Amino acid sequence: MEKFNFSARLENLLKKISDENIDAVLITKTANLFYFSGFRGDSAVLLISKNFCKLITDGRYTEQAQKQTENFEVVQHEEGLFKKIADEIKNCGVKKLGFEGRNISFADYNYLNENLSEVELKSVELDSLRQIKDDAEIFLIRRACEIADKAFAEILNFIKVGRTENEIAAELEYLMRKFGAEKNSFDTIVASGVRGSLPHGIASEKKICDGEFITMDFGAIYGGYCSDMTRTICVGNASDKWRNSYNEVLNAQLHGLEVIKIGVSGKFVDEAVRNKLKTAELDKYFSHALGHSLGIEIHEEPRLSPLSKCESLQKNMLVTDEPGIYIPNEGGIRIEDTVLITENGAETLTKSPKNLIEIL
Numbered sequence: 001m002e003k004f005n006f007s008a009r010l011e012n013l014l015k016k017i018s019d020e021n022i023d024a025v026l027i028t029k030t031a032n033l034f035y036f037s038g039f040r041g042d043s044a045v046l047l048i049s050k051n052f053c054k055l056i057t058d059g060r061y062t063e064q065a066q067k068q069t070e071n072f073e074v075v076q077h078e079e080g081l082f083k084k085i086a087d088e089i090k091n092c093g094v095k096k097l098g099f100e101g102r103n104i105s106f107a108d109y110n111y112l113n114e115n116l117s118e119v120e121l122k123s124v125e126l127d128s129l130r131q132i133k134d135d136a137e138i139f140l141i142r143r144a145c146e147i148a149d150k151a152f153a154e155i156l157n158f159i160k161v162g163r164t165e166n167e168i169a170a171e172l173e174y175l176m177r178k179f180g181a182e183k184n185s186f187d188t189i190v191a192s193g194v195r196g197s198l199p200h201g202i203a204s205e206k207k208i209c210d211g212e213f214i215t216m217d218f219g220a221i222y223g224g225y226c227s228d229m230t231r232t233i234c235v236g237n238a239s240d241k242w243r244n245s246y247n248e249v250l251n252a253q254l255h256g257l258e259v260i261k262i263g264v265s266g267k268f269v270d271e272a273v274r275n276k277l278k279t280a281e282l283d284k285y286f287s288h289a290l291g292h293s294l295g296i297e298i299h300e301e302p303r304l305s306p307l308s309k310c311e312s313l314q315k316n317m318l319v320t321d322e323p324g325i326y327i328p329n330e331g332g333i334r335i336e337d338t339v340l341i342t343e344n345g346a347e348t349l350t351k352s353p354k355n356l357i358e359i360l
Contacts, residue, residue: 002134002136002139003136004038004134004137005134006036006037006038006070006071008134009036009129010048010053012129013025013048013126013129014048014050016124016126016129017048017050017098020098020124022096022097022098022122023049023093023094023095023096024047024049024052024089024092024097025046025047025048025049025097025098025099025124025126026046026047026085026097026098026099026100027046027047027048028045028100028103028108029100029102029126030042031127031130031296031297032046032100032126032130033055034296035129035296036048037053037055037068037069037072038068038069039055039057039064039065039068039069040064040068040224041057041060041061041064041065043058043060043061043081044061044065045057045081045085047088047089049094051092053072053073054072054073054074054075054088055072055073055074055075056075056076056081056084057074057075057076057077058077058081062074075088082108082112083115086111086112086115086116089116089119090119094119095118095119095120096122097112097116097119097121097122098122098123099112099121099122099123099124100123100124100125100126101123101124101125102125109121127300127301128301130295130296131293131300131301131302131314131317132314132315132316132317133295133316133317133318134316138316138318138340140222140223140224140225141222141225141226141227141295141318141338141340141349142349143180143222144219144221144222144225144226144227145227145229145338145351146351147176147179147180147181147220147222148176148218148219148220148228148229148350148352149229149350149351149352150179151176151179151218151220152172152216152229152352153352154175155171155172155175155216156233156359158171159208159214159233159235159359160208160359161208161209161210161235161236162207162208163207163208164203164204164205164206164207164208165190165191165192165195165203165204165205165206165214166190166203166204166205168190168208168214169189169190169203169218172184172188172190172216172218173188173218176218176220179220180220181220181222182220182221182222182223182224183221184218184219184220184221185218185220185221185226185227185228185298186219186226186228186298187202188202188203188218189201189202189203189215189216189217189218189230190202190203190214190215191203191214191215191332192206192208192213192214192215192235193206193208193212193213193331194329194330195331196213196214196215196232196332196333197326197327197328197329197330197331197332198326198332199287199288199326199332199334200217201215208235210235210236211234211235211236211237211238212234212331213232213233213234213238213246213331213332213333214232214233214234215230215231215324215332215333215334216230216231216232216233217229217230217334217336218230219294219298219338225295225296226296226297226298227294227338227349227350228294228298228320228336228338228350229336229337229338229350230322230324230334230335231335231336231352231357232249232332232333232334232335233356233357233358233359234356234357234358234359235358235359236359236360237358237360238356238358242331242333243356245282245325245333246333247356248277248325249277249282249323249324249325249333249335250335250355250356251280252273252277252323253273253321253322253323253335253336253337253354254354255273255276256269256272256273256290256291257321257337257345257346257348258345258346259272260304260313260319260321260339260345260346261313261341261345261346262312262314262315262343263312263313264312264313265308265310265311265312265313266302266303266305266309266313266319267305267306267307267308269290269304269313269319270289270290270291270305270306271306273290273321274286274290274323276323277323282325285325285326285332286323286326288324289303289304289306289307290304290321290323291303291304291305291320291336291339292319292320293318293319293320294318294320294338295318302317302319304319304321313341314341315343316340316341316342317341318338318339318340318341318349319339319341320336320337320338321336321337321339322334322335322336322337323335324336335354336350337349337350337354338350
């Protein structure tokens with residue numbers, strides 16, 4: 001497996017620091033701590049400039065931080081994390097500090113503002129630096145997808161009339177752990193029958209009935225990186241209406257794979273798939289964006305949506321392709337793959353079959 005290229009990541013971060021005209025940046029978001037340093041604990045921050053790289057944490061994590069990071073000075077606090085942050089900023093002579101405004105509490109911001117009266121504070125956004133994945137990240141996401149695929153293959157032997165959604169979700173999560181996942185990427189969605197109309201229908205005590213569709217949206221975390229996939233199956237024989245609807249959603253999902261490529265915008269891909277559903281008069285039941293990126297977090301930029309800010313998809317970005325329809329009081333269907341953008345177009349990393357599966 002390739003190693004994370006922390007030197008390249010820090011180089012990009014230092015360019016961001018220069019572009020923002022700040023002396024240093026305070027990183028408080030857990031995902032960005034991991035991305036820039038390799039540290040996977042909590043209760044820690046990074047303080048980075050062109051002259052120093054510091055990781056500040058408490059005694060529970062100093063040994064772990066020293067093992068997981070390179071070229072970082074590990075600083076242990078004794079009297080409180082933000083007191084130590086303020087002291088280090090003063091000692092380093094920082095006059096203009098960037099901080100992650102979307103990831104700091106109002107109380108912590110006030111503390112910095114009150115205790116660093118001679119330091120100018122500026123909110124900066126760092127998540128965009130994680131959009132293009134390196135080889136090591138892609139390896140881990142592939143592995144996370146393989147784990148989810150293996151769990152899906154096994155869950156088909158478990159599902160039957162009378163099982164509850166909670167039982168199916170628990171078994172999926174057990175299988176992913178069994179096959180090597182650290183944990184699931186998010187709360188597993190299992191929505192059957194009329195509950196299929198809930199796009200984020202977290203599993204319930206509802207029992208599976210004959211002839212019902214079951215939507216399962218789940219993912220594994222491996223090496224700190226997420227996978228995400230959705231498959232909708234039928235227990236028993238599908239009605240003609242729902243079989244036809246399933247095929248239309250599948251056609252739309254496959255069309256998404258055709259149009260996802262380097263250079264197109266997130267809005268373009270979303271619109272192309274939405275128009276595919278429109279020809280089948282199902283677009284009014286498609287109530288969310290087509291997709292999102294993923295990596296350390298399950299929802300990252302870029303997005304595939306009518307509001308996407310991505311003007312041009314790039315090689316080694318990842319997105320999900322997940323059209324769905326949700327008909328109130330009737331049910332729903334969603335099909336989702338994790339997709340890698342390559343020089344040759346879209347590569348699906350989730351390989352589970354997408355033809356309609358009927359468990360008889």
